[in-house]
Amino acid sequence: MPEQSAFDRAIATHESGPHTRTGEFTDDWLIGHAVNGGVALAMAGSALAAELGGTGHPDPFVISAYYLAASSPGPVTVHTETVRTGRQVATGEVSLWQDGPEGEPVQKVRALATYGSLDSLPDDVRTAAEPPPMPGPEDCTKALDAPAEAIRGVNILHQLDLRIDPATAGWAVGRPSGRGQLRGWLRMPDGREPDPYLLLMAVDAMPPVAFDLGVTGWAPTVELTAHVRARPAPGWLQIVTSSRNLAGGFLEEDADVWDSTGRLVAQARQLARVPG
Structure with missing residues (x-):
């Protein structure tokens, strides 16, 4: 039996009672002192799949999460509830x-x-959303190659193969573009292929888009809504994050994720708080 991937271990939960499961966050997925919000979302999504699995609806279509406090390494108790089941x-x-x-x-x-x-979704695709032109993964900058001070304490980067389009990486050397956009490629270094739960993490895997606006420091998520649009094909995920408005200490961050076939497979919007 193949060894479970690091990501699957990170989001795994086990039944401990009626509508209750337990899991554990480790410090492998930290950004500063907090567990990455996408990992927390993937754990929540996976646990809810166990609750809803018997209904014949196994895949997350949309999940809206409110982050009430920072998650930290240690045990997690997960409560799930079926609200409504339809056809x-x-x-x-x-x-x-x-x-x-x-x-x-x-x-x-x-x-x-x-x-x-x-x-079960129909296979018709009518979209104006296309992945932007950018260098391939081999010509992009590995996130772990950023200056040490830029990634200090970002443990999650050791769990990802994340590569940033050099055209949007100026913030790492003190030259943010001010356009509010980051582009990159993502895959798991242990070969785990993408699925809907990896997409829930991927929409929050990029560095904060606030960096490209010249704002550094931790940008905790207040709310995040993710849409899973299709089951992703194997291979690299292409991710674009952007923001049009930073005001009053908050910004919105939009994420679009395409799979290796160029199909848009996930979208997300989050509200994040930026350092004052």
Whole structure:
């Protein structure tokens, strides 16, 4: 039996009671002191799939998550609930909890999601969304090759093969473009191929787009809504993140993800808080 991938271990949960599962975050997926929001979203999405799996709706179509507090390394308790089941989709709710400083339960993430079957969707595609022209992965900058001060404490980068289009990497050497866009390629270094749960992580895998606006520091996610549009083909994922508005200490960040065939497979928008 093949060894489980690092990502699958990171988001794994196990049934511990009615509508309750347990998992664990490790420090491998930290950005600073907090677990990456996309990893938390993928754990929530995977746990909810276990709740809704018997309904015939195995795949996340859309999930909207509110990040109530930063997730940290350690045990996680996941509560799931089936809200409604229909013929084409099912809706569920999921929340992640961890112990606080005094041992009290603290809700870290709460999400509402709709699931269905990606394999049952019609194969018509009518879109104006196309992946932007950019160098191939071999000609892009490995995120781990950024200056040490730019990636200090970003443990998650050691778990990803993330490559940034040099045209959008000026922020790493103190020359942000101010356009508010980052472009890159993503795959897992252990060969794990993309699936809907990896897409939930991928929409939050890029460095904060605020970096290209000249704002550095941790940009915690307040809310993130991800749409999974299709089951991704094997191979590299192409990711573009952008922002049109930073105001009042908050910015929106949009993410588009294409698979190796050039099909748009995921979209997301999040609201993030930026350093003052």
